[in-house]
Amino acid sequence: MQNIVIESRQLNMPKLGLGTWPMVGDECTRAVVQALELGYRHIDTAAAYENEDAVGRALVESGLPRKEIYVTSKVWWDKLTPSDMRRSFDNTLQALQSEYVDLFLIHWPGKGWDLVRTIETLISIKEQGGARNIGVANFPLPLLREVVEVMGAPLAVIQVEYHVSLAQRALLQYAREHDMALTAYSPLMRNKAAEIPAIRRIAEKHGVLPTQIALKWLLEQPNVAAVPKASSRANQSSNLASFNVQLDDDDRAVIASLPKDQRVVSPEYAPQWDPPT
Numbered sequence: 001m002q003n004i005v006i007e008s009r010q011l012n013m014p015k016l017g018l019g020t021w022p023m024v025g026d027e028c029t030r031a032v033v034q035a036l037e038l039g040y041r042h043i044d045t046a047a048a049y050e051n052e053d054a055v056g057r058a059l060v061e062s063g064l065p066r067k068e069i070y071v072t073s074k075v076w077w078d079k080l081t082p083s084d085m086r087r088s089f090d091n092t093l094q095a096l097q098s099e100y101v102d103l104f105l106i107h108w109p110g111k112g113w114d115l116v117r118t119i120e121t122l123i124s125i126k127e128q129g130g131a132r133n134i135g136v137a138n139f140p141l142p143l144l145r146e147v148v149e150v151m152g153a154p155l156a157v158i159q160v161e162y163h164v165s166l167a168q169r170a171l172l173q174y175a176r177e178h179d180m181a182l183t184a185y186s187p188l189m190r191n192k193a194a195e196i197p198a199i200r201r202i203a204e205k206h207g208v209l210p211t212q213i214a215l216k217w218l219l220e221q222p223n224v225a226a227v228p229k230a231s232s233r234a235n236q237s238s239n240l241a242s243f244n245v246q247l248d249d250d251d252r253a254v255i256a257s258l259p260k261d262q263r264v265v266s267p268e269y270a271p272q273w274d275p276p277t
């Protein structure tokens with residue numbers, strides 16, 4: 001049974017989800033069906049991944065009631081005018097063969113955008129019932145504060161890169177203080193976490209995989225969820241089994257002492273990031 005990240009705001013989001021980028025087409029459908037068979041109940045997709053239709057087919061093929069699966073999707077940063085955003089959102093629902101998404105995120109901050117109108121549109125998508133909850137991804141703290149505190153947007157989730165080698169202390173503290181979840185993307189550092197000697201030593205000590213150490217470190221933190229992408233049955237299963245790993249205080253101290261400024265996702269359209277604290 002997967003833990004629920006936070007229950008307030010009716011979020012009820014399972015802590016471990018399946019990341020789906022860059023899978024598309026049948027490969028993506030197969031991977032999502034397989035994950036749902038293994039017990040995953042949280043799937044992370046986005047309009048920009050061009051796989052919402054493949055995810056939608058998997059939701060149907062799984063035979064599970066839609067309400068048992070937590071589905072997140074996102075709108076791309078060049079589709080943030082009210083009309084573009086609504087069109088993108090309608091396409092998302094159609095591709096997912098769903099009447100709603102559990103969580104709808106702005107994927108990246110826009111450029112030269114009308115922030116107020118964008119956030120009003122996001123809120124109205126929630127108020128009209130198309131998204132059970134709303135949030136943002138890749139927003140630095142000052143922008144998140146403006147949206148939450150100045151605009152009063154009822155955000156439930158901030159999704160950002162977070163793993164053993166990247167600190168997100170300020171955002172995480174903010175999320176906890178405002179009853180939000182922080183979803184960690186690239187939680188395995190796109191495979192680099194398993195290569196860190198200290199992580200490998202901790203894994204050896206417990207007789208588990210380095211990837212499981214990296215994931216359990218995230219999953220045991222209050223208000224934190226993680227969406228590792230895995231395509232094979234073996235990797236999906238072992239990631240799910242990371243819930244069973246027990247870290248001790250020595251392990252946590254070793255992980256705390258790792259360099260915390262190793263960002264693996266920073267495209268040209270990224271905002272100015274918060275300093276890693």
Ligand SMILES: NC(=O)c1ccc[n+]([C@@H]2O[C@H](COP(=O)([O-])OP(=O)(O)OC[C@H]3O[C@@H](n4cnc5c(N)ncnc54)[C@H](OP(=O)(O)O)[C@@H]3O)[C@@H](O)[C@H]2O)c1
Nearest residue numbers: 019020021137185186187188189190228229230231232235
């Ligand atoms: N909001 C955003 O801007 C944003 C940005 C990036 C990512 N994301 C989301 O976050 C998800 C995950 O991030 P990511 O894909 O960047 O990186 P990741 O999850 O850190 O790493 C994925 C890589 O790890 C491998 N892997 C997974 N489990 C493994 C295991 N147990 N043993 C060995 N290798 C394993 C996968 O290989 P196999 O596939 O072969 O299993 C894949 O190559 C994405 O799929 C996407 O949904 C969001």
